[in-house]
Amino acid sequence: MIVRTLSRYLCLAVAILSFGVGVVGIFVPLLPTTVFMLIAVWAASRSSPRFAIWLRDHPRFGPAILAWERERAIPRRAKILACLLLTASCGVIVLGDLVWWGKGLLFTGLVSIAAWIITRPTPRASSLLR
Numbered sequence: 001m002i003v004r005t006l007s008r009y010l011c012l013a014v015a016i017l018s019f020g021v022g023v024v025g026i027f028v029p030l031l032p033t034t035v036f037m038l039i040a041v042w043a044a045s046r047s048s049p050r051f052a053i054w055l056r057d058h059p060r061f062g063p064a065i066l067a068w069e070r071e072r073a074i075p076r077r078a079k080i081l082a083c084l085l086l087t088a089s090c091g092v093i094v095l096g097d098l099v100w101w102g103k104g105l106l107f108t109g110l111v112s113i114a115a116w117i118i119t120r121p122t123p124r125a126s127s128l129l130r
Contacts, residue, residue: 011047
């Protein structure tokens with residue numbers, strides 16, 4: 001009983017923290033929003049069904065969350081924005097003051113993330129409708 005209650009409160013804290021970081025990500029470049037919203041809805045589903053429903057029904061966050069949950073798909077607009085920001089990050093890394101192998105590792109990681117994002121399917125139009 002105590003473990004279950006503690007687990008619920010921990011998941012609720014993760015949901016609220018992830019939601020907060022996701023909202024900050026709207027305004028701060030290079031901080032992803034969708035990833036944190038997916039974590040928030042996952043944690044909220046285990047702790048606060050009302051919060052999870054609110055996230056799924058939200059006009060800004062809901063369509064991306066539903067597309068991921070239903071099809072493991074990423075909307076085209078999110079793919080483009082993510083790749084543009086990853087490209088900007090690569091530019092900052094190249095211009096930054098870091099050892100060459102560190103730049104190479106970071107650059108390779110960011111390019112790998114971009115490739116993974118690009119290879120995810122785009123949601124069918126029917127999945128974006130509720």
